[in-house]
Amino acid sequence: MAESRERTFTGTRGRNTAREWPHEQPRYLAILVHGYGEHIGRYEHVADRLVRHGAAVYGLDHVGHGKSEGDRALVEDFEDVVTDVHAVEEHARAEHPGVPVVLIGHSMGGMIAARYAQRYGSGLTALVLSGPVIGEWGAVPALLAFEEPPDVPIDPSTLSRDPSVGAAYAADPLVWHGPFKRATLESFAATLETIAKGGTFGALPTLWVHGDDDQLVPLAGSRAGIEAVKGSDLTERIYPGARHEVFNEINKDEVLDDVTSFIDRALPGA
Template sequence: MARWTFQGHGGEIAARSWPVPRARYVAVLCHGYGEHIGRYERVAATLNDHGAAVYGHDHVGHGESAGERVLIADFEPVVENLHLLVKQAIEQNPDLPVVLIGHSMGGMIAARYAQEHADELAAVVLSGPVLGRWDVVGELLAQDPIPPTPIDPATLSRDPAVGSAYAEDPLVWHGDFRRPTLQAISEMLTTINAAGSVGELPLLYLHGEADELVPIGPSLEGLEAIRGPRTESRTYPGLRHEIFNETTKDEVLADVTAFVDRVLAAAPGSAVPELADAPTE
C-alpha cells in the first residue's frame, strides 16, 4: 500500500493505493460521511485478489486530509477532487477499465461523478448510497441550533466489533453535523435528481434492508432518478448500513466482483477475464 497527497479543493488531500502485479482493472473507492479511506483495507484486499489496482482518498475535512472537520459547503468540488484521483489512477494504469465504488455519502458523490464523467468509467457500484432524499437532513436543518448528531456505531453492522472499532478510531468524526454540510447534501441530492440517468454506464446498487442510518426507501426512489438500461440492484434482508463490514460481507463483496466480471466480459473485444496473480507482500 502506498500513501501520498495531492492538492485539491480545500488543501492537501490524503490518498492511498493498493497495487497488484498485472492488474486487469482499476477500482476507486469513495468513502462516506465522517469516516476515512483507511476503513476500507479489507475491501481493497478483496479487490486486489480479484485483480484490481485499488485507489482511494480521504475527502476534504475527513481523515488525514486538510480542512475543517466534516465541513463541506459544496459537493461539486469534492466530486472534482475525486476526478483528480481517478486521473492519477488512469495515468498509472493506462488502458485499464475503471470501476468506481461509493458508500453512503460517497455513493452520492459517486453517483454525481457518474453523471458528469461516465466516459471515464467502466462501471459504478453504490453501497447504501445517500440518494433521492435523506429525511434526517431536513429534520436537522429545521432546528436551531442543530442538536447533537453523533452516528450510533450500532447502526453500522450486526458485528459488534465493527461498531467498537469505529467508536475507537481517532480519524473518524464522532461529533455533530455542520449546517453547511447538511445544506450541501440537500443541494447535491436536488442536483442529482434533476440531472437524471447515468445512461449506458453499468451501475450496481446495493443496500441493506435494515439500514437505519440511510433508510432504503428514499434511496431507492433516488435510484429511479439516475437509473439507466444497465442498472442492477440487490438488497439484503437484515443487513445494516455498512454492508461491506456486515457479518455476510463476503457474500456482498462476491456480488460486487461478479458484477465487475460481467461488465468486463461484456466490454467490446473482451474475453472472459482471468484473475490476476495474487498480490505479493
C-alpha cells in the same frame, strides 16, 4: 492484507491524502469513495479483496475527513469533492493507461459517486453504489429544521450486526464523532437536488447494494433516488437483515462476491 501506500496532492480546498493498493498488471482500476465522517482506511479489507480480484485500488480522504486538510466533517460543496475524486482517477489512469475504471461509493460516497457518474460517467466501465445517500434522506431536513444542528452523532450499532465493527468505529480517532455542521447539511440538500435533475447513468453498468434494515440511510428513500437516475443496466442486491455498512456486515463475503461478480460481467470482453 494487500500492501498499501499513501500520497498527498493538492485538492480543490487544500492538501488531500490518498491511499493506493497497487497491482502490477491490473485487470481494472477501482476507485473507492468513502462515506460521511469516516476515512479511506476503513476500506482495507475491501481493497484487499479487490486487489486479489485483479484490481489496482485507489481512494482518498475527502476534504475535512481522515488525514486530509479542512475543518472536520465540513463539506461546503460536494462538486469540489467530485473534482478531487476525478484527480485520483486521473492519477490512476496515468499509472495504468487504458485500463478500465470501476467507481465504488458508500453512503455519502454513494452520493458523490452518483454525481461523479453524471459528470464523468463516459470514462467509467462500471459503478457500484452501497447504501447511497440519494433521493430522499430524511436526516437532512430534520437536522436543518434546527438553527444549530443538535449533537446527535451516528450510533455505531446501526453500522453492522457485527458488534466489533461499531466498537472499532467508536474508537477510531480518524472518524468524526461530533455533530453535523449546518453547511455540510446544506451541501447534502443541494447535491441531492442536483443529482435528481442531473440525468440518468445511461448505459453505464450499475450495481446497487443496500441492507433492508439500514436505519441510517433507509432503503425506501434511496430507492426513489435510484429510480430517478438509473440507466438501462441496473442490478440491485438487497440483503435481508443487513444494516448500513454492507461491506462490514456479517455477510460481507457474500456482498463482496456480488460486487466482484458484477465487475466481471461489466469488464470489456466479459
